[in-house]
Amino acid sequence: MVSEIIRRFRFDIDLSNGGGRLEALWIGPDPGQAPTLVLLHEGLGCVDLWRDFPARLAAATGCGVLIYSRLGYGDSDPCALPRPLDFMHHEALTVLPAVIRQTGIRAHLLVGHSDGGSIALIHAGSKPCPGLKGVVTLAAHVFCEELTRQSILGARDRYLNGDLKARLFVYHGKNTPCAFWGWNQAWLDPGFNGWTIEACLPAIRVPVLAIQGSKDPYGSQAQIAAIQEKCGEAAVVEMIADCGHAPHLEKQVDVLSRIAAFTAGCLNTIR
Numbered sequence: 001m002v003s004e005i006i007r008r009f010r011f012d013i014d015l016s017n018g019g020g021r022l023e024a025l026w027i028g029p030d031p032g033q034a035p036t037l038v039l040l041h042e043g044l045g046c047v048d049l050w051r052d053f054p055a056r057l058a059a060a061t062g063c064g065v066l067i068y069s070r071l072g073y074g075d076s077d078p079c080a081l082p083r084p085l086d087f088m089h090h091e092a093l094t095v096l097p098a099v100i101r102q103t104g105i106r107a108h109l110l111v112g113h114s115d116g117g118s119i120a121l122i123h124a125g126s127k128p129c130p131g132l133k134g135v136v137t138l139a140a141h142v143f144c145e146e147l148t149r150q151s152i153l154g155a156r157d158r159y160l161n162g163d164l165k166a167r168l169f170v171y172h173g174k175n176t177p178c179a180f181w182g183w184n185q186a187w188l189d190p191g192f193n194g195w196t197i198e199a200c201l202p203a204i205r206v207p208v209l210a211i212q213g214s215k216d217p218y219g220s221q222a223q224i225a226a227i228q229e230k231c232g233e234a235a236v237v238e239m240i241a242d243c244g245h246a247p248h249l250e251k252q253v254d255v256l257s258r259i260a261a262f263t264a265g266c267l268n269t270i271r
Contacts, residue, residue, distance in 0.1 A: 010075070024103075028062075029062075035106070036107070037063050037065045037111050039113075046073040046172060061264070108132060109263060109266060121204070139245050140212075207265070212238075
């Protein structure tokens with residue numbers, strides 16, 4: 001099976017304002033054999049926090065899957081704190097293109113969870129790399145809302161006074177403080193209140209599948225409503241009932257089916 005072809009590796013990312021070494025996982029065929037799905041993790045995520053979803057996605061689509069941890073996450077190199085408030089634009093416009101170029105990716109789709117979904121939308125609506133065929137978002141943010149900030153405040157309390165720090169350490173190790181505070185402090189900075197990427201959305205020229213859970217504590221239905229409105233006919237939005245912030249894990253069978261069908265539709269034009 002395609003999902004049995006798994007390669008874990010690290011590679012250097014060379015950026016004009018500094019780079020570092022990223023951990024990565026490749027599942028399935030290489031770029032010369034099939035299109036690639038590039039997975040972009042959430043604000044507290046990393047390669048391993050995708051769990052079994054990437055392997056199942058490779059098997060469901062026949063595509064290769066690339067997963068990498070951004071600087072400051074997982075087993076990638078650390079990064080300087082505090083993160084700038086435009087950190088998602090930096091990831092979308094500088095880091096992601098370098099990753100795609102250095103790994104030799106050709107035809108591809110972006111699949112982003114939470115902050116990763118926002119990064120995917122910024123990239124697609126700005127200067128997308130050649131070969132982009134579609135975007136899938138899972139609980140993406142397109143503007144900052146009070147619901148999100150309150151949930152992030154709750155995460156800070158669980159990190160300081162509960163078990164969140166210990167649970168994150170299993171995946172981020174020495175990067176745990178960097179991963180948590182880089183995300184938490186940026187979102188809770190007063191300057192982030194007016195953050196929005198809605199201006200990027202009308203410029204997206206590839207199909208978009210936006211998925212969100214009906215009980216997502218980090219974002220209201222207004223998030224996918226904005227994607228639908230701003231992207232227009234390019235977007236299909238799906239609200240998953242009785243689901244929280246991680247649809248790909250909580251409702252995996254349903255989400256895999258939807259992404260597989262969407263991917264097939266996006267790739268029909270190149271087969």
